[in-house]
Amino acid sequence: MSHITQRAVHCINPDCQRPYPQPWGNKFCNSCGAPLKLLDRYVPFQALGSGGFAQIYTVWDEKTQTEKVLKVLIEDSPKALELFTQEAAVLSSLHHPGVPRVDAEGYFQVQLFNPKPHQLSCLVMEKINGQTLEEILKKFPQGCPEDLVLNWFVQAVEILQELHKRQILHRDIKPSNLMLGTSSPSLTPSQGQTEGDRLVLIDFGGAKQFSASKLRSQSSSTRLFSSGYSPPEQVTGGIVGPSADFYALGRTVIELITGKYPLELEDQQTGKLRWRSVVNVNPQLADLLDEMVQQDVRSRPPNATIIEKRLAKISQPLPPPGLFAQLRDKVKQGSRQVYQRFTQLTQTIEQILANFSQAVTKTVIFVAQTIIKIFQACVATIWAMLLAYVGACFGAIAGFILAYHTSLGRQVVEFLWSQQNQLVPNTQPVLGADILVFVAAGWGTAWGLTVSGCFGQQRRFLVASLMGMISYGFGWLILQLITPKDSGEGLVAVILVGVCLLTLSLGFRSHHIVYAVFAAFGSAIAYAILILFRLAPPIFQFSSQPGWSELQLPLIFFGSVGVFISFWLGVSYYLIVPGLRFLGWR
Template sequence: MSHIGKTAVHCINPDCQRPYPQPWGSKFCTSCGEVLHLLDRYIPIAALGSGGFAQIYTVWDEVTQTEKVLKVLVEESPKALELFTQEAEVLVSLRHPGVPKVEADGNFQINLSNPKPRQLACLVMEKINGPTLAEILDNYPQGCPEAVVINWLIQALKILQELHKRQIIHRDIKPSNLMLRTPVSTALPNQGGIGWEQLVLIDFGGAKHVKMARLRQESSSTRLFSSGYSPPEQITGGNVGPEADFYALGRTIIELLTGTYPPDLEDPQTGVLQWRNRVNVNSQLADLLDEMVNENVRSRPASAAIILKRLTKITQPSSSSLSTNWQKFLTQVAHQWQVLLQGIEQSFGNFGKTIRKLVLWIFKTIYQIFTACLSTIWAMLLAGLGAGVGTIFGFILAYHTSLGVRIAEFISTQLPELAQNSQSLGGAEMLLFATAGLGTAFGITVSGCFAQRRRLFVTSSMGIISYAFSWLLWRVISANGDRGEGLVAAVAIGVFLLALSIGFRSHHIVYAVIGGFGAAMGFATLLLLEFPTTALQFSNSPTLSELSLPIAFFSSVGMFMSFWFSVSYYLIVPGLKLLGWR
């Protein structure tokens, strides 16, 4: 019988004065007289510890000749019995390798008489041999390898997918409730060996059946939560759905990556986890985890399938790009800077704490300014490049296909007062604006320099719409006045509308106002420096050589826009948050 051996039995009576050791083969406890051989099948042989309202034992199953786990309810309250019974029903109904197996007859009660008559609820389940992720994390104080954690995340999501399909919410996901079925050595397997450890979700004492159709109308009947992992709606006793499990799983994964307890990562003013600067992970994975731990339920992913689909895109190998190489460069710079900071900190080890903290603060501030400048330059380059490419693409469509003529015909039909000049000119201009907006939006989104969500389709579509609208505004204004003033107004409105669609984390109106006003003022400065207002006028049969001024115009707008987005991200928005505007 495994490594324990048939040497002694453990009495499960909570009031027994000497529960262990009892002679092997005894039917009754020599101390309290209670039954030892449960259902003539299960023999308790060792205490494993306690959890919640229950005591946990290793038992020997004489029918299957295997070790199993016995969970005994020692709390006598009706609510504890309700939760215990609920856990048993959930586990009996599930058949998944990521959930401990419980037979149909694994939930039973035994009668006790000493010191008073009572019934003891018992639950026998499969024994999972292996460590919890909390135990593994003890060996990795700086966080576990990203590839291994992603593997665990995928397995956990597949377990949740099965639970949620059965309308079961776990409500208590954390590292100590996730185990690896197969024992592992002190070192985690390398990436080539990932996949052989089966992740298992345990402790279904807080699990809850929900009716999805009535989820919004009914409040949670039982207020249970784990500090540091449970979402706000669960802590306050509100409605909980699958998103509550995603929140707890997201915080668990962040802890596994950083090695830091989630509350220790929270911003003291906003409560948002500040963890990205502690570990180098895939930026798309970081975005996904940030969405999972969003305090707003509706901002979290709606299902495990959606998260798994995004993880598939993240883990699929792809060719290197400029953005990827740029992120690697910044990572290397950050690593070298951290090494420098550590060396400086050691050098000042004999100085007073105040001097040491001051010096470190100065160097950290310089580093933050340096990285902010690099990110700003990168965003400006990509936005300018995207605008230039979009302009060239729009020029080809407008003047070398029939699309420009068709748009002009549509404009002349719907808005005849705007088509005072050549119809092809009006349609071509609008197409040029639209494609430049598409390229600008794409460039800003790909840069990822403002922690924005990478919603390429939404942002690119809005880039087309906002720039096309700005063209319309320009034609209306320039029909009654100066073309320069019209262009300044068009720039302000186009940037304002585009900014609203970029997935900034907060303060969208601030980014829109500052970006629109700043870009307009930047272009107004160019006009004062005698930038020609005829930049978008072409000959009757234009050639590519005439594109230099339009490219300069749209690229400069994109660069001005990115610059002022950066000013908002690094200066204005943090200042507003400091003043209390969340």
């Protein structure tokens, strides 16, 4: 006991501000005043954790000089108190090596006054030294050995037989609630059980009494279940009987054999476990487990005695087989292995086909989406080309009428001559009315591109129209400065300057320079190629009194420029800019 008395004491008041450490020997907590020595015999000295609605402690029983487990109810709801009281009653009534023992005075209440007067329900039970089957299973990721599992299976059925004989259902059987501990010196191991591997069923918080009359009635039970282990009728809150424990035990044993969580083995459509191809076990044992985990209650074994008898037959050593029996067993074993390999191969092929089908579907969808996007881009670009062409031609025609069929053209010529004379005196006047054709064509081109709205640009009609007039007017000025006049360099320069300035004013949301550079240089190069192959005029000039026939070449020039601008804006919007964004240029 010396190592125990050197420990500190733990206060069990859930509202205590400083529950640990408290000096050994103190009767009351220094922080909250709660009693530290319970019933004048139990001294809590270590918190083991929490389970459900209770806190677990290790306590020292001064009366028996042994360590025990204290379970303290910390949930104050009536349902929690009902389940806790029910657990205490069940454990107190049982005296079986597979169930933690509870002393006659093991269930009691402790009176607390801080922060307000209330009672704390406590349950002291036998401490099981060992590991749960869930912890043991972690050492066997491929599943525990069959002989070990069969031994645990037999002991678990013996425990259930005792519980059901007393009309008690556990309702929460799973690997974490089955513990493998050392046998108590005062207890004699049952038949088939060896010293040091006593299986104990713990956590009776969900246990309940049942009777034949209640099972025949249609009253439902409290909806309490563990996912992956509890049967369907328990999950839905229906009527549960002994077969619910058999179902949970069957799934637990299957998990111990295969090393896989039951839901991983469950067929999504039928809910049945597909586990026999995962591991090679005794066929009789496999048949028994399959019956225990049937969805239909009527298909499961009716009582623990039947399961125990079948386990006894499975556990019996077989007589030495004869030559024919050995040959038959080898054929069966070989057939089973071939079947398992074939099943695995079939599953692999099904998975490959499923993956291939999924990949083909994704590819088809991707190709279809790509084709649709390409089609949409082509239609949008063609629509922009059409509007830009119409706008440029309309603007050129309007400018031609203003320049040569109204007094505005004569006024423009006089204004340009006066400005030229001031800059360079005594020079011959030049014809300047054609600037109106350029300015109006720039306005029409900008208007057409803005109306289309196919490239994400803002529809700023006023800004775009003004900049279109300024850009093409500036291009006309560049044309006047280039010599010789009959070369194609002049119109190419007009395109470079006019298109670049016009594109910058269209209101794109980003990458303005990219759009301007590609539109200007792309259009200029395209027109230069047309001049090279003599498909476009290198120059056009108006006479002093031009007729409508002289408007043909300007219409070809301004219309083709509008088409080129739209084409290269489409290339930039659908290919170049997305590529730059992909490379990180935002």
